[in-house]
Amino acid sequence: MMEIGTKRTIKPYPNFSAADDVQKWAAIVDEITNSTVTQHQEVKITLKTYVGKDLEDYFKSELTGNFEQVILGLITPSIISDVQEMNKAMKGAGTDEGCLIEILASRSTEEMHNIHASYRFKYGKSLDVNICSDASFMFQRVLVSLAAGGRDQSDIVDGALPTVDANAFMRKKKGTEKFGPFFVQETKSIYFFSGV
Incomplete structure (x- = not known):
């Protein structure tokens, strides 16, 4: 019979219990999905204060693959996630135009201002500068304009x-x-x- 599941570790964990692992995974999912992003930030601070570890680093060391990505996504504030996705979309050769459009066209004025501040803080340069260096004339103009966050936020529209x-x-x-x-x-x- 062929042995399966040995590609990720050198040798099997001697105290392995599928039932215990299921309980641990279920506990992680239960905690993450039943608390808000704000509560996750409180947990991050508490973990760092009492244990000296970053929550993201802890999950990265304990989880892998899509499960890791989902859990990290759930504990990351949406503004930070937007900033990271936009930077990734403009990094290296080519541009993920769909990602940029999705974020820039769907965020409120307040969210765009927060994205600008967070982007500058995290990457040390302006979002506009990166957009201008990554996009061509007409597309660049549209992206920079959307990034400015100057959209009317009113839900009242003159019918005519x-x-x-x-x-x-x-x-x-x-x-x-x-x-x-x-x-x-x-x-x-x-x-x-x-x-x-």
Whole structure:
């Protein structure tokens, strides 16, 4: 009979118990999924204070693969996760444009300001500088504008305004105006687009 599961360690753990491991994994999942990100941050501080370990480092040493990634994702504040994903999207050859668009187009003005501050703190440079060095002219302009966080956050929309703007798009489409549609996308609230 072929032995399985020996690729990750040199030799089997002598006190292995599948039932014990299931209980430990279930306890981790239970703790992480039944507490908030804010509570996770309190646990991080407490663990560091009393044990001298970082929670992320602890999980990285104890977990592997997709399970590790899911647990780390659940304990990471969304702003930090956004910052890390955006940096990863712009790092190295090529750009993960989908990642940048997803984050920049879906975050509120306040979240964008927090992302800017966190990005500068974590990586020592401006998010705008990295976007400009990684994207080409028109795409760069749209990304920088979205990153500025200047979108209207109001949920009140003048019922006639989407029709007026849609008609303006059609008129400008025939001419040479290239920035009209982008300006509307970068400055209008998400509620505006439900009426277009």
